[in-house]
Amino acid sequence: MAEFVINQEVRTETPTVEVTLTANNALPLGRHTFRLVVVDDSGNSSIPDEVIVIVADTENPTAVLNAPRSVNFATSFNLDGSRSFDAGGGRVVAYQWTYMGQP
Numbered sequence: 001m002a003e004f005v006i007n008q009e010v011r012t013e014t015p016t017v018e019v020t021l022t023a024n025n026a027l028p029l030g031r032h033t034f035r036l037v038v039v040d041d042s043g044n045s046s047i048p049d050e051v052i053v054i055v056a057d058t059e060n061p062t063a064v065l066n067a068p069r070s071v072n073f074a075t076s077f078n079l080d081g082s083r084s085f086d087a088g089g090g091r092v093v094a095y096q097w098t099y100m101g102q103p
């Protein structure tokens, strides 16, 4: 377990390390580069190896549609999707409205 800070080396004697993340210190969506340098028992250092890890939003958003319970004949009204929300680190960026006719 280790909390990684940009450009701050984490040293372990084990060959694996957990990148410890929570909702409070999550990596933002997108590409993140990690670098490894290994040191031998004579103190010689390797050249770095790097990987790119992509943090992806794979969770669907939730639509929440609010509307007036009843409206007067021939009177405009608003549909409100502002309480919709996303999970997985993303945000709602488009609202697709459809009139479904009379039940």
Ligand SMILES: [Ca+2]
Pocket: 057, 058, 059, 060, 061, 086, 087, 088, 089, 090, 091
């Ligand atoms: Ca999402």
